[in-house]
Structure formats: C-alpha cells, structure tokens
Amino acid sequence: MCGRFALYADYNVILERFDIEQASFDEEEFEQSYNVAPSQQVAAVISDGSKNRLGKLRWGLIPPWAKEAKIGYKMINARAETAAEKPSYRNAFxxxxxxxxxxxxxEWKKEENGKTPMLIKMKSGEPFAFAALWESWESPEGETVHSCSILTTGPNKIMESIHDRMPVILSKEAEKIWLDPNVQDVELLKSLLKPFEEGEMEAYEVSDAVNSPKNNNPDLIRKTS
Known part of the structure; x- marks a missing residue:
C-alpha cells in the first residue's frame, strides 16, 4: 500500500516537469511536506485533453454516493488489478x-524487532507521479470535496524485501496516456499499471520520527544507516 509520502520539490520544477499550463495555487500557496498523510491535501495533475492543470485533492477518495466523508479514510489506495471493476472506482477509472x-x-519493513521505516525515491532525485483516481462529493451542508485514491500494484525487486505492494509510479510516456480523458480503453489503461523499473529507484532506512504525521521536516528523508 502507500500510506505516507513526501513532496519537497521546488514549485517551478513541478510546473516544468509536468508541463503545467494552469494551476489553482501559486508558489506562495505551495507548501512542501516531508510527511504527507491521508486526509491531507495533495498536489495533483489533471488534464482536459489539451492542457495539464495543477490543483489540490484530499487524499482518500469519497465516492459521489457516500453519506459521510469519513469513508475516505478507508479509500486512500485502490488496487490496480481491480479498480476498473469496483463500483467505487469504476467511473473514475x-x-x-x-x-x-x-x-x-x-513504507514500513517488518523485521524481528518491529517495523523499520524505509524511504523510496528516484536515484535521479527528480519528482515523479503516482497513478491516481479522483472524484467530487457534495456534503449534506453543500460543500464540494475533490478527493483521490492512489493506485497500488505488486512490488518490484527493490520493494519485494520491504512490502508486498507498492504505489503505481508511471513513466513519463504513460503519464500522458493516463491523463488523456479521451482514452477509455480499460485494457490499455490497466497495462500501464505495473511495477516501476527498479533500476531507477533506491531505498534506505530513515528515522522512526516519520511514524507520526505531526513530524514534518527535512530530517525525515535523511538516511540513518
């Protein structure tokens, strides 16, 4: 699964990396985070087919038919293998x-003496993208909430020793297909949802301070061993 991540890239680097033409928040409103947790706002890219837009979504998808927002806490991740068929995700897919x-x-690696927090990133150090689904939900009070779920798949060789699932990270070529709203071929879309190339990634142990979402500083991403 994917239950915690970090986004600390420069705002303008993000705009360039994802070919952003329009953003719902500017550089002053952008907040770096070393410990993004469920229910928080995340930076997300959506396309209308001609241009990419950067906005914020609540992490934890709330289906349009939900009676309460708290269902989102159970829907931070969606399995890539079944999301296209699940009622909660089928339309968004x-x-x-x-x-x-x-x-x-x-991700937390299970060991004899407990769980060890591990950080996984690109060797290049550049930002990347999780494949995700989003929905809009209207609360009983009339508030509209835009939310999302991150898709997960089986592990690559780096992740195998850490966890049996990993978030779907898309290649730059796959990102374009995934974002295109005109693409609705389910089998084509599912073919994009595979473990990322392990040769481009690295993983190392970090401080257990990351266990608490209350902790949020650059020390969390530093290697401890």
Missing part, C-alpha cells in the same frame, strides 16, 4: 484519472 506528485514515499 474511465473518466477521472490524475497524477499525484511526489518526491519519495515511505
């Missing part, structure tokens, strides 16, 4: 796909 921007993600 065809029509509401997005990218969640990140620089790294965390």
């Amino acid at each position: 065809k029509k509401k796909r997005c990218l969640v921007v990140a620089d790294a993600f965390y």
Whole structure:
C-alpha cells in the first residue's frame, strides 16, 4: 500500500516537469511536506485533453454516493488489478484519472524487532507521479470535496524485501496516456499499471520520527544507516 509520502520539490520544477499550463495555487500557496498523510491535501495533475492543470485533492477518495466523508479514510489506495471493476472506482477509472506528485514515499519493513521505516525515491532525485483516481462529493451542508485514491500494484525487486505492494509510479510516456480523458480503453489503461523499473529507484532506512504525521521536516528523508 502507500500510506505516507513526501513532496519537497521546488514549485517551478513541478510546473516544468509536468508541463503545467494552469494551476489553482501559486508558489506562495505551495507548501512542501516531508510527511504527507491521508486526509491531507495533495498536489495533483489533471488534464482536459489539451492542457495539464495543477490543483489540490484530499487524499482518500469519497465516492459521489457516500453519506459521510469519513469513508475516505478507508479509500486512500485502490488496487490496480481491480479498480476498473469496483463500483467505487469504476467511473473514475474511465473518466477521472490524475497524477499525484511526489518526491519519495515511505513504507514500513517488518523485521524481528518491529517495523523499520524505509524511504523510496528516484536515484535521479527528480519528482515523479503516482497513478491516481479522483472524484467530487457534495456534503449534506453543500460543500464540494475533490478527493483521490492512489493506485497500488505488486512490488518490484527493490520493494519485494520491504512490502508486498507498492504505489503505481508511471513513466513519463504513460503519464500522458493516463491523463488523456479521451482514452477509455480499460485494457490499455490497466497495462500501464505495473511495477516501476527498479533500476531507477533506491531505498534506505530513515528515522522512526516519520511514524507520526505531526513530524514534518527535512530530517525525515535523511538516511540513518
């Protein structure tokens, strides 16, 4: 699964990396985070077919038919293998796909003496994107909430020793297809949702301070061993 990640890239680097033509927030409103947790706002890229837009989505998808927002806490991730068929995700899979921007993600490795937090990132150090789905939900009070789920798949060789799932990270070529709302071929879309090339990634142990979402500083991404 993917339950915590980090986004600390420069705002303008993100705009350039994802070919952003329009953003719902400017550089002053952009907040770097070394410990992004469920229910928080995440930076996401959506396309109308001609231009990419950068906005914010609540992490934890709330289906349009939900009675309460708290269902989103159970829907931070969606399995790539079944999302296209699940009632909660089926419509979004065809029509509401997005990218969640990140620089790294965390996973906890089970060991004899407990769980060890690990950080996984690109060797290049550049930001990347998780494949995600989004939806809009209207609360009983009339508030509209835009939310998302990050898709997960099986592990690559780096992740195998850490966890049996990993978030779907798309290649730059796959990002374009995933974002295109005119693409609705389910089998083509599912073919994009595979483990990322392990040769481009690295993983290392970090401080257990990351265990608490209350901790949020650059020390969290530093290697401890």
